[in-house]
Amino acid sequence: MLLIFTIFVAxxxxxxxxxxxxxxxxxxxQLRKEYKLDQYETYEELxxxxxxxxxxxxxxxxxxEAxxxxxxxxxxxxxxPEYxxxxxxxxxKDQTLEAVIKSFEMVKVEKVIRKQIKSNEIISVYQSTIYENLYAIDKINGGKADALNAGINIAHYPYFCSLDGDSIIERDAFAKVMKPIIDSKEEIVAVGGSVxxxxxxxxxRGEVMKVELSKTPLVxxxxxxxxxxxxxxxxxLSRHNLLLIISGAFGVFHRESVVKVNGYRTDTVGEDMDLVVRLHKQIKEERSGKRIVYVPDPVCWTEAPESSxxxxxxxxxxxRGLFESLWHNKKxxxxxxxxxxGFVSMPYFLIVEFLGPVIELLGYIIMVISPxxxxxxxxxxxxxxLLAVIYGSxxxxxxxxxxxxxxxxxxxxQDLIRLYFYSLSEAFWFRPLTVFWRVEGIIQLIRRNNSWGEMSRKGVSK
Incomplete structure (x- = not known):
């Protein structure tokens, strides 16, 4: 049995x-095709x-607040031009709202909200006296997905972008991420950028002045x-319209299409993937031929955890979010x-992404006991x-x-040298760690532990 399972893992x-x-x-x-021409003038014109x-x-x-x-x-x-x-x-529970109100001189305004998607109660709406295009909503806590649904209800424009509160966006990122939508004449319902x-x-002051690599190995x-x-x-995956994940840190969506699928699901911790899967489902059922794509050039910078x-x-x-997205859309x-x-993306995320850590963990156990x-x-x-080194490094x-x-x-x-060195070392320490943590997520699913967990941040900007 051990031999058969060892062959299976291999x-x-x-x-x-x-x-x-x-x-x-x-x-x-794809990258060679996109980057052999200088696109700066194209985006500047756009x-x-x-x-x-x-x-x-x-x-x-x-x-x-940070x-x-x-x-x-x-x-x-x-x-x-317009956003x-x-x-x-x-x-x-901290001073997030107060910091925004004070820094941008915001005042409370009366606003009629068309509630197309269910969300928790909105307490107040604020608008900046300095920037007419800046609003703030104060609402009862309901989680990230519920907050986004409230934002969709109050949004004025046909496309919306979801960004994390700790994100720093590059100045020309929106021109780049919106280009596929403009070129496609509304055939694209969602675009993901790089994080x-x-x-x-x-x-x-909210702008990346110098890109350098962190000194922390985990980062x-x-x-x-x-x-x-x-x-x-x-x-x-995007090349063949098979993309099932657009990062919540940076993605643009067609508002009407999202409203059609009832917005973000609030009973999952993987609301980003779940929304994209349901958009794919809608596209196939309507036979609209619309697409969901990823473009690598527009970049959003975000803070990563520094502690294990x-x-x-x-x-x-x-x-856990990956499983919930697959389970809710198992049809x-x-x-x-x-x-x-249905035949490539869903099986890939089930067999490789979800079940993969279990098989990898058993492979590590076999490596230890086999000698x-x-x-x-x-x-x-x-x-x-050797396979682990190839796969992980x-x-x-x-x-x-x-x-x-x-x-x-x-x-x-020196940053590139460090990146290559750490890549080579991945199979020896970081990959096994992430495998264990992901298996732990499966155990939490079995135990029905759906807690989000505190994700404290230091703040990356000045």
């Missing part, structure tokens, strides 16, 4: 490695064009993880009605170790290569 890992190599090739080809679509920027904030003001300040300075910023204070880690960067590994998830996974305690909570929660799994989304059994088991232990090094090839945000040679 075959599984080979299959996953081949799948990611295919995604790497697709991503590399930001001044009358064809741009106005956007409502929704910023749900719960206990974001970073909310610089984040809002960065949004008010973006290079885009509004709506900060949704979701019953914060990068701000820890270690120099940020002043560096998360930087590499983000490269792998965005530049390999999402580009490859907070990172552990985050990864366990993400894994789509291997259903011909939903095309490749004591001797014979063929020792050979299999060596094979599993070499693929991450490939993702760093894609980053250097395309966006090139890290210009210091």
């Amino acid at each position: 075959v599984y890992m080979v299959g996953i490695i081949l799948f990611y190599l295919i995604l790497f090739v697709i991503s590399a080809i 930001s001044q064009s009358s064809f741009t679509r106005p956007v409502s920027i929704l910023v749900p904030a719960y206990n974001e 970073g909310i003001v610089p984040s809002v300040r960065s949004l008010l300075s973006i290079n885009y 509004e910023v709506v900060v949704i204070n979701d019953g914060s 990068r880690i701000a820890n270690g960067c120099t940020i002043e 560096v590994m998360q930087v590499i993880e983000y490269f792998r998830a965005f530049l390999m996974g999402r580009i490859g 305690k907070i990172l552990r909570r985050q990864r366990s929660r993400w894994h 789509m799994l291997c259903n011909p009605k939903y095309g490749l989304v 004591f059994l001797g014979g063929i088991y020792t050979s299999f232990a060596v094979l599993l170790f 070499l693929l991450s090094m490939s993702a760093v290569l894609l980053e250097e090839w395309s966006l090139r945000r890290y210009t210091k040679v």
Whole structure:
């Protein structure tokens, strides 16, 4: 039985490695196509064009006092012709709302709210006396999804963008993320941009002045993880309209389409993925041919956990959210009605992303006990170790290569050397840690532990 299971784990890992190599090739080809031309003038022209679509920027904030003001300040300075910023204070226990009101000289206003999506009660609406396009909502706590639903109800424009309260957006990011929507004549219902880690960067008045790598090993590994998830996974899946995740830190959605699916689900910790899956479901059922895409160039900077305690909570929660999204939409799994989304995306996220950590953990256990059994088991232990290095390290090094090839945000040679070094070390410490934390998320599901967990932030801006 042990031998059979060892062979199964080895075959599984080979299959996953081949799948990611295919995604790497697709991503590399796509990046080469996009970055062989200088697009600066195109985006500069677009930001001044009358064809741009106005956007409502929704910023749900719960206990974001440390970073909310610089984040809002960065949004008010973006290079885009028509937009509004709506900060949704979701019953914060700190001074989040007071900080926004004081910094931007906001006053209470009377506003008629058309409640198209269910959300908790909105207590007050504020508008800045300095910036006409800046609003703040004070509402009863209901969680991030409920806050976004309230923001959608109050939004004025046909597209909205969801941003985390600690995010720093690059000045031309909206021109870049909206370009596919403008070019497609409303064939695209959602666009995701890239998310990068701000820890270690120099940020002043809500703008990234200098991009540098953090000195904290856990943060560096998360930087590499983000490269792998965005530049390999999402580009490859987006190429064939198979993308099931748009990060809550930076995504643009067609408001009417989201209203049609009743907004964000509030009974899950994975509301971002769940919304995208339901949008895919709607597209297939209506046979509209609309698409959900990812564009790598527009970048949003966010704060990453620096302690293993907070990172552990985050990864366990993400894994629970992944399962809930798959479970709520299980009807789509291997259903011909939903095309490749049902036959490729849903099985991929179930078998690779959700069940993968369990198989990997058992693989680690086999690697530990096999040498004591001797014979063929020792050979299999060596094979599993080599596969783990390829899966956990070499693929991450490939993702760093894609980053250097395309966006090139890290210009210091020593930062690139550190990224490659840490990529090589991933299989020996960071990958096993995240595998354990994700399995812990499965155990929490079994125990019906649905707590969000406190995610304290230091703030990355000045």
